Amino acid sequence: xxxxxxxxxxxxxxxxxxxxxxxxxxxxxxxxxxxxxxxxxxxxxxxxxxxxxxxxxxxxxxxxxxxxxxxxxxxxxxxxxxxxxxxxxxxxxxxxxxxxxxxxxxxxxxxxxxxxxxxxxxxxxxxxxxxxxxxxxxxxxxx
Amino acid sequence: xxxxxxxxxxxxxxxxxxxxxxxxxxxxxxxxxxxxxxxxxxxxxxxxxxxxxxxxxxxxxxxxxxxxxxxxxxxxxxxxxxxxxxxxxxxxxxxxxxxxxxxxxxxxxxxxxxxxxxxxxxxxxxxxxxxxxxxxxxxxxxxxxxxxxxxxxxxxxxxxxxxxxx
Numbered sequence: 001x002x003x004x005x006x007x008x009x010x011x012x013x014x015x016x017x018x019x020x021x022x023x024x025x026x027x028x029x030x031x032x033x034x035x036x037x038x039x040x041x042x043x044x045x046x047x048x049x050x051x052x053x054x055x056x057x058x059x060x061x062x063x064x065x066x067x068x069x070x071x072x073x074x075x076x077x078x079x080x081x082x083x084x085x086x087x088x089x090x091x092x093x094x095x096x097x098x099x100x101x102x103x104x105x106x107x108x109x110x111x112x113x114x115x116x117x118x119x120x121x122x123x124x125x126x127x128x129x130x131x132x133x134x135x136x137x138x139x140x141x142x143x
Numbered sequence: 144x145x146x147x148x149x150x151x152x153x154x155x156x157x158x159x160x161x162x163x164x165x166x167x168x169x170x171x172x173x174x175x176x177x178x179x180x181x182x183x184x185x186x187x188x189x190x191x192x193x194x195x196x197x198x199x200x201x202x203x204x205x206x207x208x209x210x211x212x213x214x215x216x217x218x219x220x221x222x223x224x225x226x227x228x229x230x231x232x233x234x235x236x237x238x239x240x241x242x243x244x245x246x247x248x249x250x251x252x253x254x255x256x257x258x259x260x261x262x263x264x265x266x267x268x269x270x271x272x273x274x275x276x277x278x279x280x281x282x283x284x285x286x287x288x289x290x291x292x293x294x295x296x297x298x299x300x301x302x303x304x305x306x307x308x309x
Contacts, residue, residue, distance in 0.1 A: 001249060005256055005268065012272030023280040023301055025292045 006031045149176065150189040151203065157196030158189075159203045166190070168206040170259035194257065198250045201242060205251075205263055208234060214262040229265045231273075239270040 010018060010031055022032035149166040151159045167173040172190055179188050192199060242248045248271065255263035275283055284291055293301070 001253070002256065005252055005264070008264065008268040009271045009275075012269050013275060017272075017276050020278065020280050021275060021283060023293070023298065024283050024289050026297075027292075028289070029293075029301065 003031065147185060148187045150187065151199060152189060152191045153196035153199045154191075154193050155196045157199065159199060161203060161207070162210070165203070165206045165210045168209065168260055168263075169202075170261075172258060192258070194254045195250070197245075198247055198254050201238075201247060201251055202254050202258065202260070202263070205238060206260070208238075209262070229262070229269055231266055231269060235266050235270070239267065243274075 006028070010021065013021065018032045022029045147163065148160050149163055149172070151161060151166065151172070153159075163176065167176065172192075175190050176188060180186075194202070239248065239251075242251050248267070252264060252267040252271070255261075255267055274286060278286065283289070291298075
């Protein structure tokens with residue numbers, strides 16, 4: 001199958017589905033890596049970009065965009081706790097399944113991996129809106 | 144005077160006589176028609192295509208169904224198709240389910256690419272993506288009959304890299 005078609009298919013997948021697909025075989029892996037490189041929002045690329053929005057700030061423009069390069073998992077846990085922010089459902093799509101993250105220390109310690117999985121979905125969904133506000137990939141991770 | 148007909152000829156010699164507007168769902172065919180008659184088609188035309196008859200039949204079926212539908216123009220500036228996912232109609236779902244059952248899903252997508260039928264290509268790729276979603280690696284391999292060419296070591300290494308998201 002031509003790469004052009006493969007790319008189109010992959011473009012319709014979200015981050016986690018792309019990861020699963022990347023494991024299917026080596027050719028798909030290469031294509032998926034290209035897709036992942038586009039999703040520089042994700043911490044997978046060692047730019048542990050975290051997009052956080054306070055619970056009570058509802059307008060898109062009030063997004064708080066935070067970037068920490070090479071953020072270690074421990075540092076990530078720490079920051080999530082310190083900021084005491086909650087990630088909330090963005091409401092762009094019914095498929096967004098992030099419905100709110102508890103940031104209590106206990107939950108962070110126990111559920112950080114799951115939280116990050118949710119976060120990835122959320123970033124992916126939010127990305128559409130972020131584009132609407134003309135913020136480029138590089139801006140998002142550097143703001 | 145009767146409108147000129149377009150005859151599409153598959154790679155295995157099967158012929159499909161269609162209205163011009165049906166054929167022109169394909170940009171590739173439309174260009175061929177324009178090349179044949181710059182001022183408009185005045186006579187019947189035969190267009191050979193590098194597509195198997197059974198696949199071409201399905202493509203023609205799709206074009207017939209959507210012969211009067213106006214699809215949005217593709218946006219060249221669109222960075223990511225996710226920004227504007229196509230709406231799959233019930234008819235599309237049924238169409239592609241049958242294509243899949245008949246082992247023709249990817250042939251249809253390839254044909255859409257070759258014939259430059261953007262909407263068909265778009266909905267086809269969406270359908271494939273939807274079929275993958277939520278499936279495990281093993282299920283995806285089974286679904287699309289893709290061989291695993293990773294060594295166990297390679298697979299383990301990739302999984303290790305992705306440990307934060309799995």
